[in-house]
Amino acid sequence: MSMTRVRRRLSLQIFAVAILCAAVNGCVNLDDAAGISKLSDEARVALPRVSNDVAGTCARQNTLIENTPVAERPKTEQMQDCKPYQELADHLAKDQNVLIAYFDALGKLSSNKPLGYDTAIDQNVTASSANTAFSANAITAGNDAQNLMKSLADAATAGYREKQLGRLIDANDASVQSLTRSLKKVITVDYALLLSNEELSLDSFYQGPMASAQPNERLALILVQRQYAHDKAALQIRKDNAAAYGKVMDDMAALHSKLKQEAGKRASMIEVAKQVAPVVESLRTALSDILSRSNQP
């Protein structure tokens, strides 16, 4: 059975269980209906696989330069400074953590589990947002993350319960839309360009020596071609993951928007579940794709 069919069947089962549960004793809540806590757990594992690689691409490009014979590169050539890459990766990690923590809190609130928040995240977000060397999108993401964190802290302090969920969703929709948009842009545009740079480095590194290989180096050439193909395939996985990250951000924004819409209509959880099912399914697929690709050897 294909993975897509398995996932679709699983989603239908979750939806069916939620409805059955509601029919029997009215126990359904947003977390049962949309599986937000589980999605948050998956996002917590999948998204850093992409954002951490902002620093990884710099290190890999420097390795290629290091492995180029000295006679084939200019004497003045210097390695790239990976510090800005690492700083951006750290900044993204903190902002996406806040986004995930927020969705997790929605799940907890809806099931009346205790709502807490990590003050360490709060401090980190504040510190990283003060770095004005980042791109405008990265700075916007930091500001939105701060707004979300403050809102979560207020909700925790005020002892929010399920009935205040709608208010929390309504108050934070603008920040969620802006944060997801900014994170998407940093990954699908800025990081994508860094990956294109890496691809150019790879092509320069392999294609030059391959083009100048002598006839008696046939076997060595085959090995190099295989290594080149392997490295290109690994790079393609990273590009696909960047695109999937963009999809995750779109889906998180759409999910929040739907929740806001349904909260405004004071819809039943059954109706909410029905409305959010397609976007939850899409989100789960995108996260699962990142994880399965990242686990490839």
Added chain:
Amino acid sequence: MKSSATPVTTTLTDDQMQALAQSFHNIAFEVGQVRLDAIRAGSKLTDPPIVQLQGYVYSLMNTAANFALQAANLTLANADQAVNEISVATKAADDALDKLEDVDKAVQIASAVIVLAMAISTKDLGQIAMAAKSVVTTAGVPV
């Protein structure tokens, strides 16, 4: 009478920065292609112009990465005019490098583009305009 010609200082938008980053990346790609074509045509990896082109590829990629990573601080006087001049220059360079077989010409164009990148980092409109004009002239486009 007071002059109203004081230049307006503007921070470049993220879209403008991303367009600049993409332009410098594209030129790096074209320079890399000229280098590879020359190697396929018989040049050695250690030939000085080939080594020089390799260095320019790295420099141009670093410029593109800097624009992508640290975009927010680039504030220019008459930003739109500056961006327009840079765009015209980088397009001229990109077009001229496309399928270029003359390695020495590629070295000249790439070198002029790197001077432009350095001029952008000075944030001096005069230097940017001069460097942009030099790129256009080197690329062979009549000014």
